[in-house]
Amino acid sequence: MTLDDPRADLQALYKDLHAHPELAFTEHRTAGKAAERLDAAGFTVTTGIGGTGVAGVLRNGDGPAVMLRADMDALPLREETGLDYASDVVATDARGERTHVMHACGHDMHVTWLCGAAAELAATSGDWQGTVIAVFQPAEEIAAGARAMLDDGLLDRVGVPDVVLGQHVFPSEAGAVLYRGGAIMGAAESWDVTFYGRGGHGSQPDRTVDPVVMAAAAVLRLQTLVAREIAPADRAVVTVSRLRAGHAENVIPDTATITLNFRAFEPEVQRRLSEGARRIIDAEAAASGAPRPPSYQTLSAFPVTVNDADLTEELARVLDKASQIEPRMGSEDFGLFGTAAGARSVFWGVGGSTDGGPGNHSPLFAPLIDPTLGAGVAALVSATRYVLR
Numbered sequence: 001m002t003l004d005d006p007r008a009d010l011q012a013l014y015k016d017l018h019a020h021p022e023l024a025f026t027e028h029r030t031a032g033k034a035a036e037r038l039d040a041a042g043f044t045v046t047t048g049i050g051g052t053g054v055a056g057v058l059r060n061g062d063g064p065a066v067m068l069r070a071d072m073d074a075l076p077l078r079e080e081t082g083l084d085y086a087s088d089v090v091a092t093d094a095r096g097e098r099t100h101v102m103h104a105c106g107h108d109m110h111v112t113w114l115c116g117a118a119a120e121l122a123a124t125s126g127d128w129q130g131t132v133i134a135v136f137q138p139a140e141e142i143a144a145g146a147r148a149m150l151d152d153g154l155l156d157r158v159g160v161p162d163v164v165l166g167q168h169v170f171p172s173e174a175g176a177v178l179y180r181g182g183a184i185m186g187a188a189e190s191w192d193v194t195f196y197g198r199g200g201h202g203s204q205p206d207r208t209v210d211p212v213v214m215a216a217a218a219v220l221r222l223q224t225l226v227a228r229e230i231a232p233a234d235r236a237v238v239t240v241s242r243l244r245a246g247h248a249e250n251v252i253p254d255t256a257t258i259t260l261n262f263r264a265f266e267p268e269v270q271r272r273l274s275e276g277a278r279r280i281i282d283a284e285a286a287a288s289g290a291p292r293p294p295s296y297q298t299l300s301a302f303p304v305t306v307n308d309a310d311l312t313e314e315l316a317r318v319l320d321k322a323s324q325i326e327p328r329m330g331s332e333d334f335g336l337f338g339t340a341a342g343a344r345s346v347f348w349g350v351g352g353s354t355d356g357g358p359g360n361h362s363p364l365f366a367p368l369i370d371p372t373l374g375a376g377v378a379a380l381v382s383a384t385r386y387v388l389r
Contacts, residue, residue: 010116010377011369013037015085017108021074021101023091024139025148027052030072030111034136037115041122043134046157050148054136055158058122063130066387067161067341068380069334070107070114071140077102080363094142104365106169106352111136112373113167113350117380124381128388133158135337143188143300146333150340163311163387164338164345167379170328171359172351174368175375177322179348181309186235187270188263188331190299193218193281196292199254209289211256212245218284219243219258225276236273237263237329263329265304302331308344315346318386319379325349330360346383350376 013033022030031052038045043056052072078100079087089101103109118134135154139145170178195218197211219240230236238260245256262273278296285294316322328349338345352367359365 007116010112010373013115014108014112014369014373017111018083018103019085019087021087021089021103021108022072023076023093023101024073024142024144025051026091027072027138031136031138034072034111034115038118038134041119043118043122049154049157050138050145050150050152052138053145053149053152053154055154056118056134057158058118058132058134060125060131061129063388064162065131065133065159066384067133067135067164067337067343068114068117068384069135069137069164069166069337070110071137071145072107072111073139073141073145074101074107075104075141075361076100077104077361077363079104081366083366102363104362105141105360106365106367107140109169109352109367109372109376110167113376113380116373116377117384120377120381121384128385130388131159132384132388133161140333143302143331143333146336150336155341160341161343164341164343165380165383166334166345166347167376168332168347168349169352169360169367169372169376170349171353171357171365172349174351174353175321175371176351177319177348177375177379178325178351179307179312179316179319179322179346180325180327181307181312183265183304183306183327184347185305185332186263186265186327186329187267187304188261188300188302189270189274190259190261190301191277192257192259192297192299194255194257194295195285196255196290196294197253197288198291199252202250202252205252208252209291210252211254211290212252214284214288214290215243215245215256215258217288218281221280221284222260222277225262225273225280229272229276230269234269235265235327235329236269238273238277259299263331265327302333303335305332305335305347307346311344312346315383315386318382319348320375320382348379350379
């Protein structure tokens with residue numbers, strides 16, 4: 001069976017992973033599946049790196065070392081795809097809240113791709129020479145997994161790669177490979193911000209300081225950061241993804257918390273967003289007569305993902321259906337591996353849809369298994385063989 005027709009066992013693995021998603025740093029079942037696959041392919045396997053990370057090493061004579069990375073974690077989201085292998089998992093998140101869990105970003109596909117590529121490379125060792133390092137990373141969604149694995153001695157355990165490769169399913173034409181030299185994914189930072197008021201009875205707002213109004217005013221004003229403080233030529237995004245306050249319809253609460261995320265490609269633009277957000281939030285609290293300033297908790301921070309330009313162009317010539325794209329504002333911690341190793345790195349997308357349907361992080365996100373699965377395996381195998389030729 002060719003790589004263009006996904007193997008039945010890989011399809012079964014993908015559906016199993018999709019039906020059993022796990023949140024950041026709780027990917028025990030997924031990690032176990034990955035370790036089993038690597039062991040069966042003849043890799044030397046190490047588990048528990050940075051918590052739930054897995055790495056396998058396959059040496060095949062002298063030559064460079066290539067690290068292949070897949071992320072494993074899912075998102076706190078209720079799935080609405082209607083698939084017969086849809087997730088109905090409910091788990092406790094890092095805040096201690098119960099939530100539905102879904103593979104809404106394609107990490108189940110990423111794990112399956114790498115399992116398939118590892119097996120194919122092991123079975124065709126006569127076609128390449130060097131070392132393959134397969135890394136299954138936890139907690140990409142919170143920008144913590146790559147750092148956790150590196151801090152736990154990943155490179156000491158598996159060796160230092162010369163090249164680091166990774167890929168991500170995109171809501172683009174199924175099977176297409178999408179590449180770009182230089183910056184391909186943006187930087188991002190996320191905060192929880194808590195506004196402090198003075199609660200009381202809903203019938204006596206004059207005796208309170210309402211943090212809900214305070215937070216709502218900040219949410220609206222934050223939208224002006226991009227609209228009025230960032231030059232039109234610069235790319236930037238500000239998103240408020242959550243506002244939480246109170247429990248009863250007749251009680252004005254003491255606090256309200258917003259979760260916000262801002263993204264850019266240039267450090268100076270990212271700095272202006274960060275500083276501007278703090279200025280607006282602090283000012284709205286002061287204007288409302290808050291009894292104390294807001295508090296800030298950084299949830300995650302992603303660097304810009306930058307591809308080695310020369311290697312990207314070389315790989316584009318050996319990957320099927322490859323086309324160049326503009327930089328995307330999504331974010332990744334993939335680049336930390338190449339930076340830590342001092343290695344060239346390349347990250348690309350593989351299309352997973354035919355009609356530009358629901359994108360990543362949607363409750364309706366469902367990549368087409370065929371041809372997406374086969375295309376992703378083939379891309380990893382072709383790129384690895386090129387480096388290890």
